[in-house]
Amino acid sequence: MFKANSFVDVIKHLVVIGVIVALLIVGFFYVYLPSATNHGESISVPKITGMQLPEAEEYLEEQKLRYYVNDSSYNSDRKPFEILTQDPAPGASVKEDRKIYVSINMKNPPMIKMPKLIDGSVKNAELILKSYDLKKGEVKYVPDLQQNAVLKQFVNGKEVKPGEPIAKGSVVDLHVGDGLGNTEFEIPNVVGMPVDEASVLLVGQGLQIGTILYVQGSGEADGTVLKQRPIAEVGAKIRVGELVDLWVAGEETVQAIE
Template structure:
């Protein structure tokens, strides 16, 4: 009986080679022809800068580039137009494929409300930090007579006093009224002429006044350390305000103590 050709070793190898060649063609065709054609392999689009665009501008720009978008979050940003793009992902300049979705954060139409912090009795610096940590801004600063220098006396929003815990819009400007450190209490100028310097200092400080310049003068008729002149002078009817200064002229050398 004659041998069938496929049983011969050479024919078997030929058939195996044909099968392997067909598999290789299919493999290469799938990965280098079919997949690139269906997935636009190698074709990329540069993501544009979207920050500051309105939603309508965003939609038109991405449609022109065969891209899509999705609003992933909304936030309020003081000073930015509402309903505009604040952040985006992927970032500008990134390379993406057609149809890629760009995720954007859009600014809110209205500001959220935040509780007003308690600023009264804080220093100006502490009040600024408290405002910033609560998403509020410092407005105008004014002063009124008070012994507590640079201490917050009033907190105002839109010209009206606003108490702690009151809801105010995030980013609102809060005006502060601070103490000028002088107060508004006035009284007659104390007379320290003829008194020893130590006693004069006690009288001035005890009157909630400040000691200004202490000037040495010669006066052989007066005992060393005696106050011979002061400014303002203690004239009848003259008044001085709490916190103001008094300059002294003293006989002989001056001690450094104030």
């Protein structure tokens, strides 16, 4: 302990104490604090999006950085535990031991409710599936008068009703109406009939008039049906909505009722 025998000694003691305090201040602010906080040193954040989490963890340790998973989502096109986003962004300057906040792709897809695709068009179904992060699978056309309308929806071969739980990212197969139906009947024979009467008969039975080809020099009266396709053979069947092509005597100026 210092002893002051005179005023000069007191001054000396104060000077010594001042020097010690000054050294402590300089040491704290210019030696200890910079070393503890890595003053003036920074690290450029590497790009880790697209990497698997274990791989990114090892890579960040080498860069003297850490990570923290603060979010997760599911994308069927990405691998499980793949890093989707990062914060700070690649190239940002940070201190050592800084946490990089990441979001990852979940291993198992979440469950969602199956949307209603039935009675809508295939195009509409595609838009709905995309909005739900679902995928369109096989489109199978089946006999039905509702042309291009979705009749049933399937996941993994099992019919799924609207509102039932399915995994996000699932492939949805569709049964779609072909517009023809499955009602079969014998092909009506219109050969020898006037084309207008033949057209009325065919349309009245739910068939469509296809191509009308005019034939000159047949010897038959103009407007007479000379031939039809498909041919009305014994036992031949046709379905509602199918086309019937006609060959008609005369010139093309002859008008047919469609």
